Amino acid sequence: MKVAVLGGSGKTGRAVSAALAQAGVATRPLGRAAFGDLPAALAGADAVHVIAPNLHPDEPGYVTAVLAAAHQVGVGRIVYHSVASPYVPAMPHHVGKAEAEDLVRRSGLEWTILQPCAYVQNFVPALVAGAESAAGSGGAARLDVPYAVHTPFGLVDLHDVAAATAVVLTRPGHVGATYELGGPALVSVADVAVAAATVLGHEVLARRIDPDDWDESATGLDERERVWLRAMFAYYDDHGLPTGGVPLGALLGRAPAGLGEVLSRELAGRSCQG
Numbered sequence: 001m002k003v004a005v006l007g008g009s010g011k012t013g014r015a016v017s018a019a020l021a022q023a024g025v026a027t028r029p030l031g032r033a034a035f036g037d038l039p040a041a042l043a044g045a046d047a048v049h050v051i052a053p054n055l056h057p058d059e060p061g062y063v064t065a066v067l068a069a070a071h072q073v074g075v076g077r078i079v080y081h082s083v084a085s086p087y088v089p090a091m092p093h094h095v096g097k098a099e100a101e102d103l104v105r106r107s108g109l110e111w112t113i114l115q116p117c118a119y120v121q122n123f124v125p126a127l128v129a130g131a132e133s134a135a136g137s138g139g140a141a142r143l144d145v146p147y148a149v150h151t152p153f154g155l156v157d158l159h160d161v162a163a164a165t166a167v168v169l170t171r172p173g174h175v176g177a178t179y180e181l182g183g184p185a186l187v188s189v190a191d192v193a194v195a196a197a198t199v200l201g202h203e204v205l206a207r208r209i210d211p212d213d214w215d216e217s218a219t220g221l222d223e224r225e226r227v228w229l230r231a232m233f234a235y236y237d238d239h240g241l242p243t244g245g246v247p248l249g250a251l252l253g254r255a256p257a258g259l260g261e262v263l264s265r266e267l268a269g270r271s272c273q274g
């Protein structure tokens, strides 16, 4: 079996490609250059796993191009990487995925849709930076986010999401299925800080910063991306992103990894006690 992984050079795509390789599947990781000649990039693959770039301005357009190319070269199987709670009108990038899901379901291809919550791994760079600055200053490490630190999320291990992707691509019974993929429990950013403190061996303080202050310090984003991220922070502030963990456990045949397990792995070697 050969799987073309669109977005394969990114964070998610690398994890998915590794999980597929572990399952004995040949992968073709593809980045933006594949869009120069998408049919040629997909030709010969048995399936395509579609991961759009973060905050794509037109995700339905991106997915439309992939579906057309897949039809053109006879790739009959597609797995689309969406997001938990795609139809949230307050978050434009989620709505783009909701519309793209509809296109996938009506494509005539054999489809599966995956709806992961935010990855635990998203917090690792901030935890590492916080740990380093705390080591320099002797104070507590901070975990700053521009939204409430007590709202609930089904934060999920990226590597569990990748393993589940390999399952749906390599085992029968997943055509026509949409799976919400959350971790084993609802957790907050404050819980992330507590779990990280246990792993790192020093205090980690979760703190909500003013989104205006985030806006002033954020770099490398255009105006639309800022507006869309601000919309996401406002939603997270009020509601978090609760996501169920049962489907992921069923796909993996074991409990999904919890915060402590993921952070122990991702922050290995950074404990100030070790």
Ligand SMILES: NC(=O)c1ccc[n+]([C@@H]2O[C@H](COP(=O)([O-])OP(=O)(O)OC[C@H]3O[C@@H](n4cnc5c(N)ncnc54)[C@H](OP(=O)(O)O)[C@@H]3O)[C@@H](O)[C@H]2O)c1
Pocket: 006, 007, 008, 009, 010, 011, 012, 013, 030, 031, 032, 033, 035, 051, 052, 053, 054, 055, 081, 082, 083, 084, 116, 117, 118, 119, 122
């Ligand atoms: N992070 C999370 O917690 C989370 C949770 C649920 C869902 N998701 C979704 O996962 C997806 C991927 O996230 P990620 O963090 O893995 O992204 P990423 O690391 O930024 O990777 C993006 C990928 O898209 C490609 N790409 C960039 N710009 C492109 C363009 N204009 N046209 C076509 N391809 C382009 C990149 O290829 P190059 O190498 O050529 O740049 C790369 O392969 C996003 O849609 C996100 O919404 C993320």
